Amino acid sequence: METMEYNIQTDAAGERIDKVLSSLNEEWSRSQIQNWITSGSVKVNGATVKRNYKVASGDSISIEIPEAEELDVEPEPMVLDIYYEDTDVLVVNKPRGMVVHPAPGHTRGTLVNGLLYHCKDLSGINGVLRPGIVHRIDMDTSGLLMVAKNDLAHERLVKQLQEKTVTRKYLAIVHGVIPHDVGTIDAPLGRDPKDRQKMTVVDNGKHAVTHFRVKERFSNYTFVECELETGRTHQIRVHMKYIGYPLAGDPKYGPKKTLDIDGQALHAQVLGFTHPRSGEYLEFSAPLPEEMTKLLDYLRKND
Template identity: 75%
Template sequence: METIQHIISESEVNERLDKVISSLQEECSRSQVQQWIKEKKVTVNGKHEKANYRCVLNDQIYIEIPEPEVLDVQPENMDLDIYYEDADVLVVNKPKGMVVHPSHGHMTGTLVNGLMFHCKDLSGINGVLRPGIVHRIDKDTSGLLMVAKNDLAHEKLAQQLKDKTVTRKYYALVHGVIPHEVGTIDAPIGRDPDDRQRMAVVDNGKPAITHFSVIERLNNYTLVECQLETGRTHQIRVHMKYIGFPLVGDPKYGPKKTLSIGGQALHAGLLGFTHPRTNQYLEFEAPLPKEYEELLNQLRKI
């Protein structure tokens, strides 16, 4: 069991206890934190307080984080779209609507379930729920992902992501007509202080840089190519909303009146990296999914 100590700063004065703890533990939901408080795993100045306790300057908070529950992930036979595979690395084209790795509520039907059936040798660095997963894309984003088949490959691919040497290009359809041909969004991203389920551009966020260029303007929409320099959660979705051009179909960051396409119009179309063993640069391209192309054709006719 891990214990975390935190002293309330001036910026956190009068904030709810559960909100402060949630901001410290980005991987945990507010409801999970509230459960810890109910189970008396949190103390404030040695006393148990409620989730809605308003923090005071220099309050000393202790949090006992319980060991994660061991979950049983089962291999599943799936028709995976494998673009490349050798003894170290696998590149797969994930379909829209598929979750990358298991979690509570999504223990079956994920990419990891399929990968575990397809190959028995995945890196164990990220544990039982994320074997081989070096990076991920959202459930309703389609496109290319690299998967590590051993720990050496995992460490080297993760380092490339950290060093920003991985090439990642996405195709996004956004609301509005972008007037200029190219642009760069350099704005830090962190948890939305008003909604823990969302990310936002915030002053104390992690550095995030997205380069974009216009491919095609379609009536009141624009098709753009986005190249990631960093890989923050929901980065393209947050950044495009921030500059006033939210993604089409995005239920979390887009407008209420949008095209009904079952999630954001975002596709990871190009992925390039240096092979962890041979040091050869590899690059792969996956065309837009059929339903994405059909949507663009419909808009061209308007």
């Protein structure tokens, strides 16, 4: 059993403990955290608390994470927004709020559950919890993902990601007004030594490069396109914060006073890759989700 410990900072004081903990790890569902609290696996300053406990600055929280259980991931009927599919690969537009793959305590309603029902067979390279998953996007990020339906496709798509030949363009709304029309952020990323659930720029981190282009400026926000050269965990979110323009709505890396959106304003709009069998280059584009479109309309009207 793994034990994780956190110290509460001032900006989180007054928040419910389940909300605070869910912001630390996007793969922990609120119901899973509440079960941990009820069972006594979560302690504050060494004592158990109720699910509605509001944290205070300086609180020390410890979580005993249960051993990973063997999961039987069940196919689950759901409506999937599929942009392309053949015998080797599938491209799907994931909605905001959907987790990509199951985890202990969160085995239903994920993209993988829906894919297993739709496809029956997926690549087994990433194991029972991540069948067919070649790359992922965060729960509150919407947009395009490629999925491998067999091991050959999986291996060749992963190689393209490693060789940086996959096109991945994101649209984002960030705090602040970026003065430059284009830019490149080249800063290595690794785990934050002060908070292992966060990523940050560190000297000994993994090579990470994000290119950005301004699409529209507002009085306090900027609408940007970000293109990934590498694909590190939370890369765009951390890189934009690093240069002083954190994503609007980002619960982990952004300011509390932000636009009215539940989660970061980030959408994986363009995905392009070479077909793993035919060698043909394929590229797809998904329109902005309604939540981000409404935010842009609001900014244009109230600027």
